[in-house]
Amino acid sequence: MFKKLLSVAFIVMLAPLSVMAQTGVLTGTVTDQSTGELLTGASVQIVELQTGGFVGIDGVYRVTNIPVGSYTVRVSYVGYRTESSTVNIAAGENTYDVQMRLDATGLDEVVVTGVGNIERQAFTGAASTVRGDRFANVPVSSVDQALRGAAPGLTVNAATGTPGAVQQIRIRGISSVNAGVAPLFVIDGVPVVSGSNASSTATSSFGIMSSLNPNDIESITVLKDAAATAPYGARGSNGVIVITTKQGRQGRTEYNASYQRGVNSRAVDGEQPMDVNTRLEIFQQMFPNNGYTNFAAISQPWDGGDYNWVEETTNDGAVQQDFSLSARGGTQTTNFYISGGAFTQEGHTIGSSLERMSGKVDVTHRFDDVVRISNSMQGSFTEQDGYLEGGGFFGNPNLAGYFFPANINPRNEDGTPNIGTLGVPIFNPLYIQENDLNRKRTYRFLNNTRLELNLADNLLVTSRFSVDFVETVEKYYRNRAYGDAVNFNGSVNDINNRNINWVWQNIAQYLWNLDANNAFTFRLISETQKNTYEGFSATGRGIAADGLFNLNTTATPFAVGGETTDWGIQSFTGLVNYGFREKLYSDVSFRYEGNSRFASDERWGSFWSVGLAYVLTEEDFFRNLGFLDYARVRTSYGKTGNASIGLNLYQATVGFGAYAGQPSILNSNLGNQALTWETANSLDIALEFEMFERLTGSATVFRKDSENLLFSVPLSRTTGHTAQTQNVGELFNQGLELELNLNLVRSRDFSWNVGGNYTFVDNEVTKLPVDGDGNPITITTGTRYIAVEGYAVNTWYMRSWAGVDPDNGDPLWLKDIVDADGNVTGQETTNNYNEASLYDQGAAALPRVFGSFNTRLDFRGFYASATMYYAFGYKVYDDWAGFQRGDGRNFIWGQYARQADRWQQPGDIAENPLPVWGGNKNSSLGSSRFLYDGDHLRLQDLRIGYNVPANLLQGTGLSGLNVYFLGTNLWTYAFDESLNHDPAVPADGFTALLTPPLKSYTFGVSLNF
Amino acid sequence: MKNIFKFTLPLLLVAVMFSGCDDILEPSVDQAVPTEVAVSTIGDLQGLILGAHDLLNSAVLYGRDIHVGPDVMSDNAFSTGSSNRFVIQSQFDFTTQNAYSANTWNNFYRVIAVANIVINNQSGLSGDEYDNIVGQAYALRALAHMNLIKFFGQQWVTGGDPNLGVPYVTTYAEGNNYPARDPIATVWTNIGNDFQMAADLMDPQFDTNVGAIGYYAVKGLQSRYYLYTGDFDAAIAAADVVINSGNYTLVPAANLLSTWASGTGPNSLFELVFIDTDNPGFDNMARIIRRSNYGDVEATQDLYDAYDADDVRRDLLTVHTDGNQEIRMTGKYVDDLVGTDNIRVIRYAEVWLNKAEALARRNQGGDRAEAQSMINTLSAARGSSRVYADGEPLTVLAERRLELAFEGHRFFDLARHGLDIPNPPIRAGVGAGLRFNDNNGALEFGDYRFALPIPNAEMNANPNMVQNEGYLN
Structure with a gap:
């Protein structure tokens, strides 16, 4: 019976394979219209037959075995406009040469959704594609860093400027208050882990993405709306970033070798430390101000020198270099891509660096017309030498830079670090960075095996199995002579975190043409994902000899810890794409997904989307306008989900601890059996156009309504818990994205493009959890953030600084004047911090308006390009200013130079209050005194290079030679004159004791042979 | 053969594609256990x-703050x-955003x-050992509420609302999630009831370990408790249970320093145990008190001057003659390296002083003479040559200050007596500390x-929460 069924299936599947008697061959060249350059690797497709070939190294393509007839031939190449023409194939050899034009907007590209590539014209979702050349040979340690300004709709904030740090990406605003807001990362179609795999939050941020070699990346596609993220619907609320790595292609083997080297320094100098003379002057003044007469001139060491600790703790000549080698080629049946890379980057803070060694092998083999197997393997070793960067640690060099006062000499007479009596209870980072170790290493092995079965011309079944193995090994060594562990003769803490993420994905794709006008594509996807984490940590104390930093060489085992966690996802998705001629397209999707983060009754959620696209220029009216080459409108609406919360939150649990060496039990989680998916409904409407064959652009409006937010609802602390995760609350993001690109000059020798993108995002919380009385609960984090109905998430909300009282030097804040009925009738100033009212400061932590301008000039192989990034409508808060701007409180520490501008006598108009030993009426506590507008312009990239023309390379054995200079963050302009720190801060809006963004000057060379 | 492979494989694939595997x-929940599972045995x-x-060991509670x-x-x-x-x-610069206020509130x-998980357990267990455990839970619930009312209650604030005590919580994970503040009197009554319930349930036979709250610790805490509620008969009765137990003695002068240095001692009723693996890091008691890279908390010159020159308790203070000539309480907190000093929650000497204070304040018959005798006994035991001439409450308080300095009592002792917080000269040497009220005035009761x-x-x-007097935001 089974055999019979098989044979029936056999026949059914064979049926569409019709056999034609007469066939022809299509061949020709593909060249760049303006430069005449041969476009090796361009793809030529016979649309009706779904077959095709590639342009080989000789610039010639060849497609054989074409039945005689008339076909649509489509030629595409990354970065160029796709050309389509009707070609008649006769028996024998047919020649068709194609000239292609550079395409700036990517309107005609293929959209890589991760589960199938779709022609952009037929794609109804919102997606931006960034080509690999934007990532290749740039001095970024984490490839996602380069997305800033590259596409509209997303903000990229580095967790810190230390090499290897996590990049905090937000697509179209913040779609949740407490659940995760980072996008889902997909590599070659498979969801992978992102963020950080390290345990330590005290030391430098270390992202998993830093393990990827940017030179291996073909393109990155940012999926933004419900239709685009439909294949990942249940995790699509925050957007999806699809990374496509390079694969082999048919043709002669091309080799590439590239090298770049650069130096890094701070993009913005930041606050300057106070000099020693000003410090002494203020020191003398502030004691009498507090009524004390009996004081020491200075109770800290001072040898008469003036020392700048910021300079001491930074490294202006930090070097980065990158060396990459790759080979790419293949036959008709087997294609391959092999690469290796070595990247090193020194951080700007002394003693920090990143090193990465990576390799990738990608092999595809076609057994026959039906079976194709490919395997992509990426292995990498990434090591970050960091430091105690995550807070006010005594050993944090960034803290030391500002906290050490100018009177303390960092060095002894012989130049060695001064570790004698320093007068302040922190450690000299010159010694610590030299002798301690804060090392994180990530070993990553990402394997992706794919089986493709082309069961019929119109039926493709793909099965992918991917294992992402990420092991992060951390070592924290504290020397025994000086610093954090001197009391226990040194210590070693080893941490090992192993994260294994496997995904099994099956896709069945069926093409069905009802008739010549109506075409359908059906896709069914099933996906299973399991993530297992195992970690342990062990600490030993008592170092046998300096520099021995293994647990074996410690005298006493001190502490151990370890845990294992897991989570799983399972989903079933159906997608239908319908096309009417090349005019009208629609997408419908449905996804049913279960997630282990929720109780079994609430685990499964349903998500869906619909999309519609209409090519206006297929209508005579628009075509006849003359100037309009192409125009399309599209819209989509759908429901996506978010489940990015901690594990096991639905269960009521107790945890375990220890008291007096015995195990103890503590309440740990209150649980919530009703916990389920957070969802978002997104609407997207866009217009895309090209006119005068020069101007391309798009305009998109979007709105995303998030509801059933996975909210960490604050509880009365009398419950023994601080919060419970519940599905309550609503918020929306809405906005506008614009892209324009103008080809000003286009000739054989010279071309000039200008372009830009613009994003406006409006974020607002519309519904909050309510308390027992039905009133919304105000959510604050610390003293500064708030989630309030009617305001954006993370809107700054704090006391408003009202300057310094000219009469007496008191700090002033605003307070509401309230009448007898409790109505606010106005504002007045107060010098009492506790009386001051809290106000909305009119901006949140993320920019409301951002984007970039770019331009590119090409002249006979010479090129120059520049990108100017801009961001407006946000504020940044100097979180540590209370120490450096204490007005007498915290004066044992170093102060900012700006504190010299202080009130001294009646009538003084000063930035800072009268300094009083111990502080002047809480002037240094949190208020808008330390809040600045973040609005800024930044020259993000400036690139000048030369592509040596092919004719000059004849006989050298080279097929391409490119030399270039790249400047990163060369110039920054902050609109708020009182902001001295870099306006680009982590996504939470705080300037902390972190490494600010870097400015780099890089030179590179790239050879093809 | 090849074809069979080619076509069976996809069929199998399609077949398994849409079949889920629920596990x-x-x-898995490997680090935590569902609450109902975790509370079923005596061991649990x-x-x-x-x-x-x-x-309680946490650095923000008894561990330090x-x-x-x-x-x-x-x-x-x-x-x-x-x-x-x-x-x-x-500096008494409290605001609603201070970590001190939040940590104290949240952690107690x-x-x-x-404690409520234990008290309300559904395990069905019984027996003496079980009763003792439930008694411990009542005692801990009382102790935590007593700390909360002392820090947050409005009892010592002029114009303070007598209804503004703290919520008295007796359930876990059920009942009112948004409780209002209970009246001060109710809170004190409930604390008293819980202590009494604890004393009734507990048995001295289980007092094997001074590191866990036991029967005599509860009686000692009761003697402290009744001083706050003004029930002096009860305070004396509770103190007498401890004093008459014969288990405890006033440590003689010769042994005082070593008793503090060596962990548990014969004068201790209940102390929280700190071992090196508790890993408080720098957040240990001694590090904030001794000269170290924290070392924020110094003793005042005024405290030092209050001791008689022969008093061994003055030797618990170290006067640094270099630098700023600071005075530090080095004797009670010895280990600033890893922080293994136990924290004495209640000592025998306090019970002794509690009784003396109750006598002095009850002031019936020979009470004050007896109080005078008690404080002179204690003073003599500490080697002091000072002899108190009366048994007035403030005289007892003076001796109490000397005995219990740096053990978390002084502010509450002054408040309980309705006294201002004085602001005496804090350091004889150079430099200055950070004090309240700008200059030298006292903080008025x-x-x-x-x-x-x-x-x-x-x-x-x-x-339902109401803010305390004087704090606006």
Whole structure:
């Protein structure tokens, strides 16, 4: 019976394979219209037959075995406009040469959704594609860093400027208050882990993405709306970033070798430390101000020198270099891509660096017309030498830079670090960075095996199995002579975190043409994902000899810890794409997904989307306008989900601890059996156009309504818990994205493009959890953030600084004047911090308006390009200013130079209050005194290079030679004159004791042979 | 053959494609256990009692902050601000966003939650050992509430609302999630009932370990409790149970320093145990008190001067003759390296002084003579040549200050007596500390700062919560 069924299936599947008697061959060249350059690797497709070939190294393509007839031939190449023409194939050899034009907007590209590539014209979702050349040979340690300004709709904030740090990406605003807001990362179609795999939050941020070699990346596609993220619907609320790595292609083997080297320094100098003379002057003044007469001139060491600790703790000549080698080629049946890379980057803070060694092998083999197997393997070793960067640690060099006062000499007479009596209870980072170790290493092995079965011309079944193995090994060594562990003769803490993420994905794709006008594509996807984490940590104390930093060489085992966690996802998705001629397209999707983060009754959620696209220029009216080459409108609406919360939150649990060496039990989680998916409904409407064959652009409006937010609802602390995760609350993001690109000059020798993108995002919380009385609960984090109905998430909300009282030097804040009925009738100033009212400061932590301008000039192989990034409508808060701007409180520490501008006598108009030993009426506590507008312009990239023309390379054995200079963050302009720190801060809006963004000057060379 | 491979494989694939395997979605819970599973045996209940002790051990509770804070908020100690710690307490600069207020509030309520899991357990167990454990839970619930009312109640604030005590919580994970503040009197009554319930349930036979709350510790805490409620007969009766037990003695002068240095001693009723693996890091008691890279909390010159020259308790203080000539309480907290000093929650000498104070304040018949005799006995035992001429409450208080300095009593002792917080000269040497009130005035009894603010997070989460007098935001 089974055999019979098989044979029936056999026949059914064979049926569409019709056999034609007469066939022809299509061949020709593909060249760049303006430069005449041969476009090796361009793809030529016979649309009706779904077959095709590639342009080989000789610039010639060849497609054989074409039945005689008339076909649509489509030629595409990354970065160029796709050309389509009707070609008649006769028996024998047919020649068709194609000239292609550079395409700036990517309107005609293929959209890589991760589960199938779709022609952009037929794609109804919102997606931006960034080509690999934007990532290749740039001095970024984490490839996602380069997305800033590259596409509209997303903000990229580095967790810190230390090499290897996590990049905090937000697509179209913040779609949740407490659940995760980072996008889902997909590599070659498979969801992978992102963020950080390290345990330590005290030391430098270390992202998993830093393990990827940017030179291996073909393109990155940012999926933004419900239709685009439909294949990942249940995790699509925050957007999806699809990374496509390079694969082999048919043709002669091309080799590439590239090298770049650069130096890094701070993009913005930041606050300057106070000099020693000003410090002494203020020191003398502030004691009498507090009524004390009996004081020491200075109770800290001072040898008469003036020392700048910021300079001491930074490294202006930090070097980065990158060396990459790759080979790419293949036959008709087997294609391959092999690469290796070595990247090193020194951080700007002394003693920090990143090193990465990576390799990738990608092999595809076609057994026959039906079976194709490919395997992509990426292995990498990434090591970050960091430091105690995550807070006010005594050993944090960034803290030391500002906290050490100018009177303390960092060095002894012989130049060695001064570790004698320093007068302040922190450690000299010159010694610590030299002798301690804060090392994180990530070993990553990402394997992706794919089986493709082309069961019929119109039926493709793909099965992918991917294992992402990420092991992060951390070592924290504290020397025994000086610093954090001197009391226990040194210590070693080893941490090992192993994260294994496997995904099994099956896709069945069926093409069905009802008739010549109506075409359908059906896709069914099933996906299973399991993530297992195992970690342990062990600490030993008592170092046998300096520099021995293994647990074996410690005298006493001190502490151990370890845990294992897991989570799983399972989903079933159906997608239908319908096309009417090349005019009208629609997408419908449905996804049913279960997630282990929720109780079994609430685990499964349903998500869906619909999309519609209409090519206006297929209508005579628009075509006849003359100037309009192409125009399309599209819209989509759908429901996506978010489940990015901690594990096991639905269960009521107790945890375990220890008291007096015995195990103890503590309440740990209150649980919530009703916990389920957070969802978002997104609407997207866009217009895309090209006119005068020069101007391309798009305009998109979007709105995303998030509801059933996975909210960490604050509880009365009398419950023994601080919060419970519940599905309550609503918020929306809405906005506008614009892209324009103008080809000003286009000739054989010279071309000039200008372009830009613009994003406006409006974020607002519309519904909050309510308390027992039905009133919304105000959510604050610390003293500064708030989630309030009617305001954006993370809107700054704090006391408003009202300057310094000219009469007496008191700090002033605003307070509401309230009448007898409790109505606010106005504002007045107060010098009492506790009386001051809290106000909305009119901006949140993320920019409301951002984007970039770019331009590119090409002249006979010479090129120059520049990108100017801009961001407006946000504020940044100097979180540590209370120490450096204490007005007498915290004066044992170093102060900012700006504190010299202080009130001294009646009538003084000063930035800072009268300094009083111990502080002047809480002037240094949190208020808008330390809040600045973040609005800024930044020259993000400036690139000048030369592509040596092919004719000059004849006989050298080279097929391409490119030399270039790249400047990163060369110039920054902050609109708020009182902001001295870099306006680009982590996504939470705080300037902390972190490494600010870097400015780099890089030179590179790239050879093809 | 090849074809069979080619076509069976896809069919199998399609077949399994849409079949789920449910265990993928069943997460393992390896670090925590569902609450109902975790509370079923005597061992589980004991673990919870240890859990409550573990919480009390935290650096923000007895581990440091609430144990030295009330001394910094008094004439015993002040903050130099060397690491910016205890500045708020020293200057009485409390705001609703202070971590001190929030940590104290949150963590004592968490202790209460753990105690309530034990008290309300559904295990069906019984027996003497079980009763003793439940008694411990009642005692810990009372102790936590007593700390909360002392820090947050409006009892010492002029014009303070007598209804503004603290919520008295007796359930876990059920009942009112947004409780209002109970009246001060109700809170004190409930504390008393819980202590009495504890005393009734507990049995001295289980007092095997001074590191866990036991029967005599409860009687000692009762003697402290009744001083606050003014029930002096009860205070004396509770103290007598401890004194007459014969288990405890006043440590003689010759042994005093070594008793403090060596961990548990014969004068201790209940102490929280710190071992090196508790890993408080730098957040240990000794590090904030001794000369170290924290070292914010210094003793005042005024405290040092209050001791008689022969008093061995003065030797617990170290006068550094170099630098700023600071005075530090080095004798009671020895280990600033890893922080293994046990924290004495209640000592025999306090019970002794509690009785003396109860006598002095009851003032019936020979009470004051007896009080005078008690404090002279204690003073003599400490080697002091001072002889007290009376048994007035303030005389007892003076001796109490000398004995219990740096053990978290001074601010509350002054408040209980309705006294101002004096602001005496804090350091004879050069330099200066960070003190309240700008200059040298005292903080008058009844000032709003005699109660901490209800933390901002609680105010936001709980609509029924009312803020204390004087704190606006």
